[in-house]
Amino acid sequence: MNKDWLIGFLEGEGNFNVILSRSYKKRNPNYSFEFYPILQFRIFLREDDLPVLEKIKTFLSVGKIYRKSYNYSRKKGIMSSDQFVFYVTSSKDLLKIKDIFQTGEFHTKKKKDMIYFFKILDLKLKSRHLTRESYDQIILLATSMNSENRGNWKSKEVKLLTE
């Protein structure tokens, strides 16, 4: 597996996801803002493609793989096989893949997502506490991200944000 293959594959299957969480503030009352950005790089694949997720994990030397069960759907009569998800969530690990990704050659609009995603990471890590300015920038970037984040737009959290 080489980097060009990986970039090609993640342009199709990878997902740069920024969750704007409200619940963080509840647990951290000193946090000054409404939303807290949580970053996740993810690849969801069907269970029989687990080997490629393991190869990717080895190649990147970070990340975790979880099984996502569709047992509930199956019980309801919806044909669906389980998935495996490759996740990178810790800032330390995201910084590692940032170097790999940012020097890769992207060809789809996923490039924009990738750039915004790592900008948000940088803003989040720049100071121990977010400033109003960096917070506003994060919100703007996160809500300008592409299609792959549509899931979020429908979530309660970003609904509140855009209402």
Added chain:
Amino acid sequence: MNKDWLIGFLEGEGNFNVILSRSYKKRNPNYSFEFYPILQFRIFLREDDLPVLEKIKTFLSVGKIYRKSYNYSRKKGIMSSDQFVFYVTSSKDLLKIKDIFQTGEFHTKKKKDMIYFFKILDLKLKSRHLTRESYDQIILLATSMNSENRGNWKSKEVKLLTE
């Protein structure tokens, strides 16, 4: 764009599709068998990813791009943007991409689809008319292909085949 990127991308987004058509025999009564194999290599992307399909078309120097309208779905209130589809269907063009793909390094189970797909192409082209033996092999290969062809399994044509 290079080959490794393309293989990575098509392992996520590419689709090796074999249609087992019944209607061919109706138009060609001399054809000896029930089903006629039609081969399609396809990549479906959302309309805002048209530029990457154009790059792929240029890179492979074969294929056509069509718009797939979801106007009907939208009229019914389903949010969906149009898609563009990159198609390679003629045997001549499929032979060209065969060389590129077969020397590429695959990492997912799509490799199996790719191999079966081009085996079917070879069997189809080997003699002017299919023999019973090559026909049987084609049917076996086509019905052993992977997930991406599930759409077919549900189609009338292959339903009839598996009943």
